[in-house]
Amino acid sequence: MRAMHISSDHPLLTRIVDDLATHGWSQHDVFLPAALSAALAADCRRREAEGELAPAAVGRGQAQEVREGIRGDHIRWLEPGESEPCDQYLQLMDSLREALNRGLFLGLEDFECHFALYPPGAFYRKHLDRFRDDDRRMVSAVIYLNEGWLPEHGGQLRMSLKDGVEHDVQPTSGCLVVFLSGEVPHEVLPANRERLSLTGWFRRRGNEPF
Ligand code: OGA
Numbered sequence: 300m301r302a303m304h305i306s307s308d309h310p311l312l313t314r315i316v317d318d319l320a321t322h323g324w325s326q327h328d329v330f331l332p333a334a335l336s337a338a339l340a341a342d343c344r345r346r347e348a349e350g351e352l353a354p355a356a357v358g359r360g361q362a363q364e365v366r367e368g369i370r371g372d373h374i375r376w377l378e379p380g381e382s383e384p385c386d387q388y389l390q391l392m393d394s395l396r397e398a399l400n401r402g403l404f405l406g407l408e409d410f411e412c413h414f415a416l417y418p419p420g421a422f423y424r425k426h427l428d429r430f431r432d433d434d435r436r437m438v439s440a441v442i443y444l445n446e447g448w449l450p451e452h453g454g455q456l457r458m459s460l461k462d463g464v465e466h467d468v469q470p471t472s473g474c475l476v477v478f479l480s481g482e483v484p485h486e487v488l489p490a491n492r493e494r495l496s497l498t499g500w501f502r503r504r505g506n507e508p509f
């Protein structure tokens with residue numbers, strides 16, 4: 300597969316930046332090429348089979364604990380250099396990071412991300428992606444990896460927008476959703492089939508003195 304770096308002034312990225320500036324969120328049903336989505340889904344399934352995914356915890360640092368009544372997904376954090384499809388995804392997200400910095404002056408310095416696998420019945424209760432004691436997460440980006448997803452499968456991402464409006468996203472393969480981490484409460488509804496995604500956060504520098 301070829302390199303996936305795209306220019307930070309690509310119209311697709313510019314649209315995401317404009318959407319975020321005006322609405323605080325953006326959705327693209329066809330963001331990843333189908334071959335890359337399929338390769339990422341296969342990578343996630345291989346890691347699951349090899350025991351690399353673990354139940355996700357809530358909270359941060361010493362207060363972290365697994366609580367399936369809040370979130371029931373299994374995750375694996377990504378590092379560069381682990382697989383070709385993951386590196387392509389990381390390159391694309393880096394182009395998006397540059398576009399966000401150019402257009403919104405957010406000073407985003409890094410990107411942390413994980414595969415997430417929700418077994419049937421698992422969910423993630425309504426939350427914000429910013430921690431009370433750590434406000435470095437600025438922008439959340441979720442990419443879905445599920446072929447042939449139908450509304451009756453459940454598993455929607457439900458975002459709570461302004462004025463009590465709710466917006467549901469179907470977790471279909473190649474779809475990207477981006478939103479301001481500290482401003483859009485959201486939840487993952489239970490599904491009746493396995494649900495795969497790649498979830499990541501663009502972060503600014505922390506306030507630590509050193
Ligand atoms: C999260 C999250 C949304 C999704 O991992 O914080 O909200 O649709 N994920 O998977």
Ligand code: MN
Binds near residue numbers: 426427428485
């Ligand atoms: Mn979230």
